[in-house]
Amino acid sequence: MPDTPAHPFAAAPTPGVDLVLLGGDIGIYALARAFHERYGTIATVVTRKVAGPVADSQILRTVELGMAATEDEMIQALLKVGADKASRPGGTRPVLLANADFLVALLAAHREQLGELFHLPLLDDDVLRAVADKATFSETCLEIGVPTPRTVVLDFAGGDAPEVPDLEHLGWPLVAKASRSSAYNAVSFPGKRKVFEIADRAQLVDLVERLTTAGYRDRFVVQEMIPGDDTSMLSVTAYVDTAGKVTLLGGAQVLLEEHTPGALGNPAAMFTTDLPEVFEQSVLFLEHTGYRGYANFDVKIDPRDGVAKFFEVNPRIGRNNYYMTAAGANVADPVVADFIEDRELTRMVPREEILYSIVPWMLLRRYIIDPDLRARVQEIGRRRTVHPLSYEVEGAKRRAYVIAATINQVKKFLQHYPRPSADGF
Incomplete structure (x- = not known):
């Protein structure tokens, strides 16, 4: 199934449109690609390591800081990039975006400094704290009538292992995950995963002990398991402008998620589709919370009642964002129109x-x-299949990398998820 372009890319850069990105994964490249397709922008990517997704590209320039770079060094590098761009004749004020929770939190913590040099499509601090926390997200959904899995919260803030309550009412197995990924990134322990499937109380007690020993000091959510494999998952992507209007809204049905421990839950394949009820609930959440900027919701259809249940909202556009651009809603447009x-x-x-x-x-x-x-x-794929990294303007090195990365997916899935399961674990 070929990746064939449906929309021509810009012939020349659009004056006044510039982009700086913090990070270096597939989602960062997808953002750079969206801006290049629409505005001819050559983005600047600031990252600790120039890895495959952003290496050897014609549509971006990289600033590599080294794996040991601190958060302060990242901020200083961004300030230097911004100052350099401002000092050039006819210099522009770039849009600054990140696509990982901890990096979004880092930008928010330095919004005053960065805001002098960049356009920052960021949530207000109080809204960011609320929506980026899966425990608070669940509480908000219950408050406004948006369906969400039944949830119990374990709090590690005191430094001691929290008591594990009776969870029989949720039924086993359960799903456990960090309330805030930005806090979870700071700890390391054997068997660390993005999401845990917990078979029984003994496994949950063991996880609690490992988290405590590792020095985790935030909340962990334990939720009922919603049945269904990866094809029950939905992705919703949105943008809310500075006036509070939802100016970008679209979704897709997930077909397959990644299953490596560190990337579990990231969509590997999906197809765009209309989700009117889910879109309505997404807008309700965004408007109720005073949301601004990009958002990406994870939702799952519960086969027991057919209801779409909201798991979380990521305070960023999400790694898989290129499905929106490819389907005709270029994700660069709303932020450029807004800022x-x-x-x-x-x-x-x-x-x-x-x-x-x-x-x-x-x-x-x-x-x-x-x-x-x-x-x-298969029929949709025959008409048009897209890979976010497969862009026709790139050279031979990029094409070779995309082929190698695609083939490597076979090895990863055969190792970590050799056959489909009823619950996606």
């Missing part, structure tokens, strides 16, 4: 049905058990 052009934008909704995938079709089809869904996805 640079200062104009109202009619809500952008992707209209094209496309298959987004970073894995080869022969691997993907192995995990789509439902024959009707498999046939539908």
Whole structure:
């Protein structure tokens, strides 16, 4: 299934539009690609390590800080980049974006300094603290009537292991994850995972002990397991402008998620689709909380009642954001309209049905058990399949990397998720 372009990219850079990105993963490249397609922008990427997703690219320049770079050194590097751009003749004020929770939190902590040199599409501090916390997210959903899994919160703030309550009412197995990934990134321990499947009370007690020993000092959420494999998951991407209007809104049905311990839950394949009820609930949450900037919701259809249950909102656009741009709603447009052009934008909704995938079709089809869904996805893929890193303006080194990375996915899935399971674990 070829990755064929549906929309021509800009012939020349658009004056006044510039972009600086903090980080270096697939999602960062996807943002750089969106700005390049629409505005011809050559982005500046500041990162500790120039890894495959952003290496040898024609559409961005990299500033490599080294793996030992501190948060303060990252901020100083950004300030230098911003000052250099401002000092040039006709210098522009770039948009500054990050696409990892801890990096978004870092930008927010230095918003006054950075705001002098960059456009910062960031949430207010109090809103960021609330929505980036999975425990608070669950409470907010219950408050406004947005469906969410039943949740119990364990608090490690005191430094001692919290008491594990009776959780029989949730049923086993359960799902456990950090309330805030920015806090979780600071600890390390054997068996650390992004999301844990907890079979029984003994396993939960063991996890609590390991977290305490590792020095974890935040909250951990324990939730009921919503049945269903990866194909029950949905992704919703949005942008809320400075006036509080949702100017970008779209979604996709996930087909396969990554299953390596550190990336568990990141979509590896999905197709764009209309989700009217889920979109309505997403807008309700965004408006209720006073949200601003990019948002990415994780949602799952509960087969027991057919209800879409909201798991979390990421205070950033998400690693898989290119599905929006590929389907006709370029994710660069709303932030440029908001901060640079200062104009109202009619809500952008992707209209094209496309298959987004970073894995080869022969691997993907192995995990789509439902024959009707498999046939539908195959037909969509024949019309248009996109890989976020496969961009026709790139050179031979990039093309070789994309081929190698795609093939490497086969090895990773056979190692970590050799066959589909009923619950996606």
